[in-house]
Amino acid sequence: MARLLVIGGGRMGEALVAGLVASGWARPEDLTVVEAVAARADELAAAHPGLDVSTTAVDGVDTVVAVKPGDAVDALDGVAPRRVLSIAAGVTTAALEAGLPEGTPVVRAMPNTPALVGAGAAAVAGGTHATDDDLTWAEEVLGAVGTVVRVPEAQLDAVTGLSGSGPAYVFLVAEALIDAGVLVGLPRPASRELAVQTLLGAARLLAETGEGPEALRAQVTSPGGTTAAGLRALESGGVRAAVIDAVVAATERSRELGA
CATH class of the missing domain: 1.10.3730.10 (ProC C-terminal domain-like)
Incomplete structure (x- = not known):
């Protein structure tokens, strides 16, 4: 089973994959990327030998949601992840929790585009069921592509205004x-x-x-x-x-x- 599932193989999803591999946090074969667009899936597989690129998510795995905000809730429909880290801007932990099995830990993050070159600035906030261990895990994942700070979820809009934009x-x-x-x-x-x-x-x-x-x-x-x-x-x-x-x-x- 994959160590981490990344739903969304866009620029930020790929940046996370590359950063995690480069930092030694994971090998390509430890990661699975769910990408529905066939041409993009082929690009990812060619660019990262050993990476598992799939069209469907699996249950019971630590999962990163790296899709457009409007697709974030639907991307988790019917999925039972071990825990979730969402980098979908503006999508609250409550909105994500509502569509997940009861008790699923959710961490919401606001990264920025310099993560594409390993120099990102991100903030994380835990949802109702997220523990300190879940936040530490999210920091490790995002820390592969930059700096991470913890804030209450109510402050993530301010993070968006400062470092996101x-x-x-x-x-x-x-x-x-x-x-x-x-x-x-x-x-x-x-x-x-x-x-x-x-x-x-x-x-x-x-x-x-x-x-x-x-x-x-x-x-x-x-x-x-x-x-x-x-x-x-x-x-x-x-x-x-x-x-x-x-x-x-x-x-x-x-x-x-x-x-």
Whole structure:
């Protein structure tokens, strides 16, 4: 019997499979992916030798639901998993529990797209029957493709607004930096390379030095210097407020969709 069943062989489902294998958590033959689209099933089997790709789910197995939110409940119809980890955005643990055998542990998660390159940020929340062991299991699975934190389920909409939608905010900043570099005279390829590395390097400083963003910003901001002039322009343009508004708007929209 498979160690883990993944229902849904899309980008996130495949990212989990690849991450679990790369981390040594499982071998391809320990995993089964349920994928209804024949062409996609063939792609998965070719890309991951040894992986069991099926069209039907089996009972009694730890199961990840990695389908579109509108398909999540139906994907578990008639299935009796050992426990469930759902990465279907906006689908509550209560909605999933209602269609499962009584007492089935359900953990809901909100990952983000950088999981595709092993650099995801995810939050997990347990349902009515989920124990600490179930949450630890979910953290191990998602930890193969990034960082995981625990939150109450009521906070998952805020997670969606921050880290779920957050990559799009960063991509918008990257676009702006690249265009700005071109505006001030850089060739576009050079501007792109410099902008991407600047974002990557700044993120690594935050992650690896342990210093807060305020301290790191102060270190690069000399009195009366170029960075101070640039920061003044950003504050005048309301960038800080716009980012806060974006997170709030995305959080509120997540709540609306969940309702």
